[in-house]
Amino acid sequence: MTVPTRRIGGAELDVIVADITTLGVDAIVNAANTSLLGGGGVDGAIHRAAGPDLVAECRMLHGCKTGDAKITKGYRLKAAHVIHAVGPVWNGGTRGEDDLLASCYRRSMELCGKHGLTSVAFPAISTGIFRFPADRAADIAVRTTIEGLSAAPSLARVVFCCFSEPSARLHAEAIEQHSGPCA
Numbered sequence: 001m002t003v004p005t006r007r008i009g010g011a012e013l014d015v016i017v018a019d020i021t022t023l024g025v026d027a028i029v030n031a032a033n034t035s036l037l038g039g040g041g042v043d044g045a046i047h048r049a050a051g052p053d054l055v056a057e058c059r060m061l062h063g064c065k066t067g068d069a070k071i072t073k074g075y076r077l078k079a080a081h082v083i084h085a086v087g088p089v090w091n092g093g094t095r096g097e098d099d100l101l102a103s104c105y106r107r108s109m110e111l112c113g114k115h116g117l118t119s120v121a122f123p124a125i126s127t128g129i130f131r132f133p134a135d136r137a138a139d140i141a142v143r144t145t146i147e148g149l150s151a152a153p154s155l156a157r158v159v160f161c162c163f164s165e166p167s168a169r170l171h172a173e174a175i176e177q178h179s180g181p182c183a
Helices: 041-050 052-061 097-114 134-151 165-179
Strands: 006-008 011-017 027-032 069-073 081-086 119-122 157-162
Touching: 006 165, 011 134, 011 165, 027 041, 027 097, 041 052, 052 069, 052 081, 069 097, 081 097, 097 119, 097 134, 134 157, 134 165, 157 165
Parallel strands: 011 157, 027 081, 027 119, 119 157
Antiparallel strands: 006 011, 069 081
């Protein structure tokens, strides 16, 4: 699947299907749990690839609330930093899940701005074992990230790194919806 890069303001938005732990960006975002000490899916893969120093630094952060994000070094990753964003578990959409997921992306973008990062890669937060509907999550991710670009003027590249082709299609459709067709 080839997805054209979209330019929004000073940033390029890309959608790829890849292993996020292999990307050479300033920061990768971890779909973390509240302990920040590793888990399954993307979280476990990032912790394994980064090595034991990541969990040691995460212990010093004393966890993270759902909807928030914290930043660490990347250690053995190509990425210099990991932004740990805690997404919500899907409970039918009646417990503020949309707002909490949007907050993860908003807080991640704020951290990119605060640390002067030029590139970041996001996974599809909460769509794995947290069961957030993938189409709804992609729309929230893209919309909130585009809105958050003003909080991170240093960002030149935002990557939506998807684990599957269907997820990539959903993100590409959301980018098209929120940015208009390619010129």
